[in-house]
Amino acid sequence: MTILWSLDPRVSETYRFALGGGVAVLTHAPHITKAVDESADQHLVVIGLDIGVDPACELAERLRVDRPEVGVLLLRQRIDVNVLAQALRSGIREVVQSDDQTTLADAVRRSEQLTAQLVGEGAGRGDRESHGRIITVFSAKGSVGKTTLSTNIAAHLAASGARTLLVDLDLMFGDVAISLQLVPAGTVSDLVGMRGHLDRAGLESVVATHEQTGLDVIAPSSDPADAERVPADVILELLRTARTHYTYVVVDTPPSFTEHVLTALDVSDLTLLVATLDIPAVKNLRLAINTLDTLGASKDSRVIVLNRSGIKVGLDVDEVETALKQSVSVSIPNDLGVPKAANRGYPIVVQDQRNPAAVAMRELADQEVRARFGEPVEQGPRRGFGRRRSRA
Ligand SMILES: Nc1ncnc2c1ncn2[C@@H]1O[C@H](COP(=O)(O)OP(=O)(O)OP(=O)(O)O)[C@@H](O)[C@H]1O
Ligand SMILES: [Mg+2]
Known part of the structure; x- marks a missing residue:
């Protein structure tokens, strides 16, 4: 299941091509951390256009420590170097232009691969x-x-x-x-x-x-x-x-x-x-x-x-x-x-x-x-x- 952080509950339709059908739109950061805490199967958070860069980075920083296997992707209208640098420093895996569904689908796939590797390593250490x-x-x-x-x-x-x-x-x-x-x-x-x-x-x-x-x-x-x-x-x-x-x-x-x-x-x-x-x-x-x-x-x-x-x-x-x-x-x-x-x-x-x-x-x-x-x-x-x- 993918979490899409946005204030607009209908936004999942916009990204249906890239994210598929299993998307939960959540409006507040605490709801996201709670959803991630409660399910070990929650592996991807996509942050929508209507969420500011600062709160997005704060969430990514927290998840990087608590659940490093969870991927965070940030959608922006335009990719600006400063936003990109701030995002990557916080642990966001990729910043993707919001109208480019193919690039978003690729970023989702890369994130899933990285998550699978991290979960695999965890299992090797006995976490599973x-x-x-x-x-x-x-x-x-x-x-x-x-x-x-x-x-x-x-x-x-x-x-x-x-x-x-x-x-x-x-x-x-x-x-x-x-x-x-x-x-x-x-x-x-x-x-x-x-x-x-x-x-x-x-x-x-x-x-x-x-x-x-x-x-x-x-x-x-x-x-x-x-x-x-x-x-x-x-x-x-x-x-x-x-x-x-x-x-x-x-x-x-x-x-x-x-x-x-x-x-x-x-x-x-x-x-x-x-x-x-x-x-x-x-x-x-x-x-x-x-x-x-x-x-x-x-x-x-x-x-x-x-x-x-x-x-x-x-x-x-x-x-x-x-x-x-x-x-x-x-x-x-x-x-x-x-x-x-x-x-x-x-x-x-x-x-x-x-x-x-x-x-x-x-x-x-x-x-x-x-x-x-x-x-x-x-x-x-x-x-x-x-x-x-x-x-x-
Ligand atoms: N599918 C089956 N076909 C034929 N015989 C079966 C089948 N399943 C169980 N039995 C037989 O039924 C008898 C009771 O089975 P079993 O001992 O597994 O039940 P139980 O629920 O554990 O009983 P108890 O409550 O006494 O512990 C056994 O002789 C078993 O071989
Ligand atoms: Mg018995």
Whole structure:
């Protein structure tokens, strides 16, 4: 999104050729700094003719310090040497004659290239890592496929090359480790002793790594009674620390709103809500959605996944969507290969590439996680299931 600083809200039409359609016209400098502060994706500010050179330079100086990757371009009717010198000293990238749309389009392209380089260098220094994404897989009903989905999505993300951690927050009956045939090095309960000073080394001391995919896993203690001894703030610290070291942190949950689950939902960038084609699952999901609304969770960060679709039980996807008042984003077919793979302890997404449920789970991870968070995703052929059309 490009910000155009001008007192005239209609001015975006004038520069449509050079700036494209995604332009927000803002009238005051504080609105611009706020918009830039609030979104890491804000990379270009174009300053219109009706803004003085001094305020334009002040904004550029501030952005140069706070957000050096944000490009600032200044539009003027005529390019005067003094204005040019003052502008470049303040950090404005280019001064462009306002009636020359081709030159403006070129300047925008050069600015984008420079920004991409600066963002790339930042990522190299670990800045991007500090914004790892937390994806929580939840349903208030048991046995709908939360563990299946979280395990397979995390395995696929890891196999695609992203540093990925799977956290099993089903602290009483978690079965992530067993479904991946892992022997945990430590458990979530061990983190209680590191409370207040959990760091990378602490995390590494409790993770087990799934060799085939490189996925790291943190499992709960095998004694269900230990669950109560894990305070919610330990989970918060775990997730916050994890997101600074991993690109993706996937969280599997028990089928209820425990305080640990609420903590995870609160810091999640994406919640995958799992439904199946049965009335209790849909009713529980509706209640879960109401609870998330009450908690003030953003609707944009929720995706409804219909698992085990295709079984003929008298309920269809449209009825589920009507009951949920929300569209189903992805359907995962019912397939016998899924429990078979779980029983053998391997993630079906990497082991059986052609299995229809595996294909749909990979597509879920690719589109709703990787692409959503800006990762380039190689496009496969359309497969007839997986992503559904929008209900709009
Ligand atoms: N798409 C699918 N097709 C066929 N079987 C599936 C599918 N998804 C999950 N299952 C099977 O359903 C059962 C329950 O799945 P899973 O353990 O993932 O559910 P859950 O929601 O994590 O359950 P719990 O609430 O007990 O933790 C498992 O045997 C699993 O293999
Ligand atoms: Mg489970």
